[in-house]
Amino acid sequence: MIGWVRLESGAVTTRSSTDAARVIPEATVARLPVYLRALTALADNGIRTCSSEDLATAAGVNSAKLRKDLSYLGSYGTRGVGYDVDYLRYQIAREIGVTQDWPVVIVGIGNLGHALANYSGFRSRGFRVVALLDADPALVGRTVADIAVRPFDDLDEIVREHDVAIGVIATPAHAAQDVADRMVGIGITSILNFAPAVVAVPEGVDVRKVDLSIELQILAYHEQRKANGGAEAAAAAADGVDAAGGGAA
Amino acid sequence: MIGWVRLESGAVTTRSSTDAARVIPEATVARLPVYLRALTALADNGIRTCSSEDLATAAGVNSAKLRKDLSYLGSYGTRGVGYDVDYLRYQIAREIGVTQDWPVVIVGIGNLGHALANYSGFRSRGFRVVALLDADPALVGRTVADIAVRPFDDLDEIVREHDVAIGVIATPAHAAQDVADRMVGIGITSILNFAPAVVAVPEGVDVRKVDLSIELQILAYHEQRKANGGAEAAAAAADGVDAAGGGAA
DNA sequence: CGCATTTTGTTCTCACGTTCACAAACTCCT
DNA sequence: AGGAGTTTGTGAACGTGAGAACAAAATGCG
Known part of the structure; x- marks a missing residue:
């Protein structure tokens, strides 16, 4: 049964050039350009291959999220090896649409x-x-x-x-x-x-x-909370809320 | 048992000046500056009172979300009437922290x-x-x-x-x-x-x-999908996916 | 005073996004 | 060839956010 669920074997690949169930979540779309930039940086440093861990570090996300994001595009990695930098870079660029002008x-x-x-x-x-x-x-x-x-x-x-x-x-x-x-x-x-x-x-x-000033206002909010080192901030920190949101990258 | 779980009844309100269970969701924090600006615009037009519907329209969100967001700050509205523009504006400004420099x-x-x-x-x-x-x-x-x-x-x-x-x-x-x-x-x-x-x-x-170019790349992605008016785009549209994400404001 | 009307604040449900954990798949070494 | 070691891709659990719907509270009218 499990074999049938897998989508990239045999028959399905005979669809049009762009492949099957293609609904990329908006959150993923927003991160693809970040991955693209990270890959470009790696390529500029002469790196030909990278693991999801490497790329995730370069992009400032965790590796599970990265792999899941990439999985929406297709299977462009090789298990036990990692991703070919140039190949993945091209695939993401194509997906975003920046191969054209x-x-x-x-x-x-x-x-x-x-x-x-x-x-x-x-x-x-x-x-x-x-x-x-x-x-x-x-x-x-x-x-x-x-x-x-x-x-x-x-x-x-x-x-x-x-x-x-x-x-x-x-x-x-x-x-x-x-x-x-x-x-x-x-x-x-x-x-x-x-x-x-x-x-x-x-x-x-x-x-x-x-919106430039909105970004600053969001920072100000968190800054104010940090400054109020009082009881409520301590209570929040105990819940691990402190680092939430725009926190450490 | 359920009664014990409720947090804002009686005793708790005797806390410090800033009130109780104050964990404002990050998504809400990001919208507060928008509300603040919308309120300022209303005030500049001489409007003293507004309903959640009015403010929501001005801020480009739906009124349920607006009310829920404001409810995290406290109860600053009057049922059957709406919100006092200046009062609400001050409360939001204070919450964000932009009453100070x-x-x-x-x-x-x-x-x-x-x-x-x-x-x-x-x-x-x-x-x-x-x-x-x-x-x-x-x-x-x-x-x-x-x-x-x-x-x-x-x-x-x-x-x-x-x-x-x-x-x-x-x-x-x-x-x-x-x-x-x-x-x-x-x-x-x-x-x-x-x-x-x-x-x-x-x-x-x-x-x-x-990141300026990331924003453009996200737009390019959606633009490319719109342009591919083919089968997959039609399928996506049928699911209402078309307007998702950064869509209509 | 009581009732209809308006509008808020909140609860409930559902969808989306994140993270964990693991099986599948590949390489390398013996 | 076979097993040890790596790393991907994904199923499942969890947490957060959005929207519908409704009860509570205020106003205004008869």
């Missing part, structure tokens, strides 16, 4: 937009900034990171021309929803929002939010 | 560090940048956001002088672990890491990681 537009070229435009990590990881947009006429025409800033109204044209699917919002909070609406209207289906505001989008559009 | 240092004044130093959202939310540090002598002495950039070696002195508990790392990846070690060594217990690297810290130190 993704064009992105950045809207809002203030402090943060400026920094994002100059951030080399995008380019090196499969993302290409095809345009910088800003509604402020004073900024339009300036060149940032070798890219000319264009008026926000050019969004339609640019998105159509480059077939852009991913947009980055780096505007002040009050402009964020308008920008998002406009992006969605043109067919952008993934948004990375740096503006400190909640943006509502229709179903089918993904939004991820990066 | 938190001094922070930023290490690494490159693209991103520059943007962070200029980010007004920190100051307005209870965080004060007390120093900018960089190891590069060429940057030291420059002024960014009205703050002079100082050599990294001044870290000890600055942290002691201002009693800094929170450090921000905005260096290149290869320097991140060194900076973190140094920070931890001086007594910093909360780190916000923008460098694209995993930093290991001892227990008791909180690290939060903000």
Whole structure:
């Protein structure tokens, strides 16, 4: 009976190139880029093979979680040996979709937009900034990171021309929803929002939010709890609650 | 027997000013700053009272979750009426710890560090940048956001002088672990890491990681799945998996 | 005063994510 | 070839989080 449950033997592999029961949990998806980076670091150090323990250490997770995460992609390791660094790296990159190049537009070229435009990590990881947009006429025409800033109204044209699917919002909070609406209207289906505001989008559009001050506030909360070394903190620590959450990596 | 298990009846309320079984789930802690911002927005619009439904909409969550989150803090609403905006705002701010001012240092004044130093959202939310540090002598002495950039070696002195508990790392990846070690060594217990690297810290130190390209990679994954409009995507959609994860806000 | 209405706070159930523990599978050595 | 040693992949137990649903408490109206 157990033999029948295994999915990668014989008949099943005759499916299309991408294989069977492919529902990767969101938590796993969020860690795949971390593994990818760790593998790249290992490869740069000339390491050809690694165990789940090695990779887990490099990625800052425990090895059981790593193995389970990888198991959602397929069986890319060899028991008793470990993983081939380059092979696994390619498989993860393919799964995430960074073997191809993704064009992105950045809207809002203030402090943060400026920094994002100059951030080399995008380019090196499969993302290409095809345009910088800003509604402020004073900024339009300036060149940032070798890219000319264009008026926000050019969004339609640019998105159509480059077939852009991913947009980055780096505007002040009050402009964020308008920008998002406009992006969605043109067919952008993934948004990375740096503006400190909640943006509502229709179903089918993904939004991820990066909020600098929220991260600090979360740290402040834990910091405050640590500082209150009183009775309640002690009680919490006794339960092992202290190290919970964003704790030791 | 069940009666004995209940924790908040009678005697327990005679504890110290902060009340009893105070274990706020990490997921809730992460949302409190969002509620805080939504409340501030409501207050700015002159709204004095709101229902959980109103606030939930403003914060982009559902009202049941909001009420449950708030219930961990205490009973600050009035049944049949709703919440007093200012009162609730103060309670959340106090819980997070942003009624006081938190001094922070930023290490690494490159693209991103520059943007962070200029980010007004920190100051307005209870965080004060007390120093900018960089190891590069060429940057030291420059002024960014009205703050002079100082050599990294001044870290000890600055942290002691201002009693800094929170450090921000905005260096290149290869320097991140060194900076973190140094920070931890001086007594910093909360780190916000923008460098694209995993930093290991001892227990008791909180690290939060903000990684721009990882966020894009997560979006790329979902984008790729949407694009593969084939059989597997259809099967996933039938399960309602499509909108999962970072989906509609 | 009592009743209908509103809205909170809480309980219950289910789904998701993490961790443990172990069998399966591979290598290496004798 | 066979056994000892390694390491993966996964089943099962556990803990946390989300959402539905409802009881409790407040208001307002007749």
